[in-house]
Amino acid sequence: MKLNLGSKKTRIKGFLNVDIIEHPEVDIISDVSELKTIKDNSVEEIYASHVLEHFSWRKTNDVLKEWYRVLQPKGRIFISVPNWDFVVRTYLLDHFLSNWLTQHIYGEHDNIFNYHKTIFNFTTLSHELYTVGFSIVKRLETMPYEVKDASKLVYHSTGEQIGLHVEGIK
DSSP: OEEEETOTTOOOTTOEEEESSOOTTOSEESOTTOOTTSOTTOEEEEEEESOGGGSOTTTHHHHHHHHHHHEEEEEEEEEEEEBHHHHHHHHHHHOSOOHHHHHHHHOOOSSTTOOOOOOBOHHHHHHHHHHHTOSEEEEESSOGGGOOSGGGOBOTTTOOBOEEEEEEEO
């Protein structure tokens, strides 16, 4: 089994879509921080693009523990989040919080779930992944599967990706 967490309407071949908001494309309607219907060690791979930042920084460890719980030994997780280092660097260069940059700090606020509640850079995210038990954590240039989701967003002025992409292996 492979899971696309916080999928919205994005399909990845071979993955089950899990989202808290019901859509025809969603296979499992669930809060992705509590995968109660998924057995321990039953998931081969998790794809989580721009979902982890929607949980409180106080809950990050618990969310990652839950994702770790369902992953099989040697299972892989791919996580993309807004890159706080990029946000800070861009603000310091522009000295302006454009609507676009503000959206990446706070979320889109277009529904009750679309608020950003924590920030990550590679150091903080890799620390969290190692803390819950992942044996290998590495930074990626891009997320796998060529999915056209928030992980592909680039800053219009520089062409730089705004996302931080990480792979963890259980």
